[in-house]
Amino acid sequence: xxxxxxxxxxxVSRLNPRQQEAMEAVSGAVLVLAGAGSGKTSxxxxxxxxxxxxxxxxxxxxxxxxxxxxAAREMKERVGQLVQGKAAxxxxxxxxxxxxxxxxxxxxxxxxxxxxxxxxxxQDVLTLLKDLTHKEFEAAEDVCEPIQYQISNWKNDLVSxxxxxxxxNGPEQVLAARVYEAYEKTLKLYNGVDFDDLIxxxxxxxxxxxxxxxxxxxxxxxxxxxxxxxxxxxxxxxVKQLVGMRANFTVVGDDDQSIYAWRGARPxxxxxxxxxxxxxxxxxxxxxxxxTGRILKVANKLIAHNPHEFEKxxxxxxxxxxxxxxxxxxxxxxxxxxxxxxxLQAQLQNQGAYKxxxxxxxxxxxxxxxxxxxxxxxxxxxxxxxxxxxGRTEVKDIMAYLKILLNPADDNAFLxxxxxxxxxxxxxxxxxxxxxxxxxxxxLISASQEVGLKEYMSGNALAKVQEFGEWINGLAEQAERDDxxxxxxxxxxxxxxxDWLLQTSSGPPMAEKRMANVELLVESLxxxxxxxxxxxxxxDMGDAVARLVLLDILERQEEEDDxxxxxxxxxxxxxxxxxxxxxxxxxxxxxxxxxxxxxxGNVEEERRLCYVxxxxxxxxxxxTLARKRQQFGEMLETTPSRFLxxxxxxxxxxEGRGDDDPSKNVQQGQATLAxxxxxxxxx
DNA sequence: TCCTTTCGTATTTTT
DNA sequence: TACGAAAGGA
Numbered sequence: 109x110x111x112x113x114x115x116x117x118x119x120v121s122r123l124n125p126r127q128q129e130a131m132e133a134v135s136g137a138v139l140v141l142a143g144a145g146s147g148k149t150s151x152x153x154x155x156x157x158x159x160x161x162x163x164x165x166x167x168x169x170x171x172x173x174x175x176x177x178x179a180a181r182e183m184k185e186r187v188g189q190l191v192q193g194k195a196a197x198x199x200x201x202x203x204x205x206x207x208x209x210x211x212x213x214x215x216x217x218x219x220x221x222x223x224x225x226x227x228x229x230x231q232d233v234l235t236l237l238k239d240l241t242h243k244e245f246e247a248a249e250d251v252c253e254p255i256q257y258q259i260s261n262w263k264n265d266l267v268s269x270x271x272x273x274x275x276x277n278g279p280e281q282v283l284a285a286r287v288y289e290a291y292e293k294t295l296k297l298y299n300g301v302d303f304d305d306l307i308x309x310x311x312x313x314x315x316x317x318x319x320x321x322x323x324x325x326x327x328x329x330x331x332x333x334x335x336x337x338x339x340x341x342x343x344x345x346x347v348k349q350l351v352g353m354r355a356n357f358t359v360v361g362d363d364d365q366s367i368y369a370w371r372g373a374r375p376x377x378x379x380x381x382x383x384x385x386x387x388x389x390x391x392x393x394x395x396x397x398x399x400t401g402r403i404l405k406v407a408n409k410l411i412a413h414n415p416h417e418f419e420k421x422x423x424x425x426x427x428x429x430x431x432x433x434x435x436x437x438x439x440x441x442x443x444x445x446x447x448x449x450x451x452l453q454a455q456l457q458n459q460g461a462y463k464x465x466x467x468x469x470x471x472x473x474x475x476x477x478x479x480x481x482x483x484x485x486x487x488x489x490x491x492x493x494x495x496x497x498x499g500r501t502e503v504k505d506i507m508a509y510l511k512i513l514l515n516p517a518d519d520n521a522f523l524x525x526x527x528x529x530x531x532x533x534x535x536x537x538x539x540x541x542x543x544x545x546x547x548x549x550x551x552l553i554s555a556s557q558e559v560g561l562k563e564y565m566s567g568n569a570l571a572k573v574q575e576f577g578e579w580i581n582g583l584a585e586q587a588e589r590d591d592x593x594x595x596x597x598x599x600x601x602x603x604x605x606x607d608w609l610l611q612t613s614s615g616p617p618m619a620e621k622r623m624a625n626v627e628l629l630v631e632s633l634x635x636x637x638x639x640x641x642x643x644x645x646x647x648d649m650g651d652a653v654a655r656l657v658l659l660d661i662l663e664r665q666e667e668e669d670d671x672x673x674x675x676x677x678x679x680x681x682x683x684x685x686x687x688x689x690x691x692x693x694x695x696x697x698x699x700x701x702x703x704x705x706x707x708x709g710n711v712e713e714e715r716r717l718c719y720v721x722x723x724x725x726x727x728x729x730x731x732t733l734a735r736k737r738q739q740f741g742e743m744l745e746t747t748p749s750r751f752l753x754x755x756x757x758x759x760x761x762x763e764g765r766g767d768d769d770p771s772k773n774v775q776q777g778q779a780t781l782a783x784x785x786x787x788x789x790x791x
Numbered sequence: 792t793c794c795t796t797t798c799g800t801a802t803t804t805t806t
Numbered sequence: 807t808a809c810g811a812a813a814g815g816a
Contacts, residue, residue, distance in 0.1 A: 174805085175805045175806075176805045176806080177805085177806085178805085179805085203805080203806065204805095204806080205805090205806045206806085208806095227806095229806085230804085230806090303806050304806095306806075307806095335805085338805075367803080368803085368804080368805075370802085370803070370804090371803085371804065371805085470802070470803070471801095471802050471803070472802085472803085473801085473802090473808095530792090532792095534792075535792095657806090658806055659805090659806070678802090678803060678804090679803075680802095680803050680804070680805085681803090681804085681805085683805085684805095699802095702802055702803075703802085704802060704803095705802080705803090713803095714803095717803080738807070739801095739807095740800085740801065740807075741807045741808085742807090
């Protein structure tokens, strides 16, 4: 739970004048430039309440868009506290992708998809691309990642395969464009959409079908967009289409917190907005309710090194606060150890709970050492991000099974699971099946049931393939006819997945854990169907699975975990969060700013990343760096980050600067340890 | 078909 | 160093 209550939720008069202005600007286009910690979520939620209570809008006429499920949930909850009764009914707070999914589901036919279409996640897409490049282009598989990236960019920029091919320069681009074309065809054939399609297809539909657009425009009388700086071109276009001529909307964003440009986000959408809507009202929120004055000064000073479209200076009335500590450690080991002991010490001196501390880093790999040190000092911690639930093979397996139950055309899912667990259906048999299916122009499942297949493969192989297809078809029927959950459970039992896990896991405890994940998956599916029934909605298995792919359901489980633990995460995933005490580690050249960003001339985004990190801190900020770090196997001297030079010297408290004498550091470490021992003894 | 060895390569990742 | 992928051997 993030404390937000610097004022009562229900008391509108306590908004500051700027926030008030933002809330009351209800006609025309409004851009709220909300600095870090300036209460932007508060403005959005209040504004929704204001629209309902004061402007006579109904909940179902309002749409609020976020990027993450978490943000959407949080916003929903807060609005729920502000607006009671049925006026709020039908209010939509959703992610861009969820909105897109809903549009596609509703307008499925007009778009040429069949119900039950699959969502291909990044992993599915990569598998498909590898398959395509291998078969149709005889290209090496390792070109797939850049191609995937390129295709995603094209789709986000609404570039069609033909346009991509026409505009391609160089052989790689030509290849990418060709693969793009084949990819789009195949995806359509599989009745599948990728994440980019969730935005792109609605945009395409709205462009081609003004009648359908009209319908949606009438439904959305007021639109609000959170984290607007993170929108890409197609998302912005979707926003523009939805608001139409009426152009009644509010977008909230902060160009200084744009850290996803590498993922297609277009922070320049902020400036474009001004050009597209000349009457745009721009409101700046500069009062920060989160951090001490000093932290803000440091943050402002840093970000001032970036060029700005909109000038903005954060201030706070929270007092100046403690200096920002910069600790230069002998090496990465000492750095991690130092952070661990610092937290333990503060904890023992009762300076807050573990969960008040966050350790932020640039790359996930930096968490390793940190984890080890926290373990040795028995500091409870939680890692945010890293290997996700959906990265796990068992989850991917079951998801593929679910997808094929719902969407028999999903050959990608078929190929993933046809021989998992082992069914003695090998590469040779599959190739024949694929050839046959291609020739007949049907899905692999259908092909497996056709009589003509027997002329292409041997009796044994044929029997196995037929058996598999029959089994899947039977289950799909069962899922459709009666209880889908029962069908899924039946399926998992039938294929003896538990035994398979036992065989493929490193040991029984591991297998058990993985089976637990599978059960968790089924459980969340069940729950989501039950919720739909309770809300008197049509309990649709396809919808439940789709929401599962969009991570919506499972995140909730993790969120309920409010145990007292130190939070570890990357700077990227820290955006939007805040902690009383923040540690930023690895403040070195080549790490922050990252080597690759320096090479690409993208230091500005790294600076924003650093800015995001600094502005997470409420009370204290500690920056650490290692003078030596193991890079690619060898110990190398590091250079302190250029960003340190950009901070106001007077507000920093250095420790160990220019101190290259290792003995002193060891001593320092021992001193800390001794101190800790004393503290522990007192306990 | 599966297991071992070897080789190559090291960001960030809301959905 | 450390991990994943690809290739090659059993």
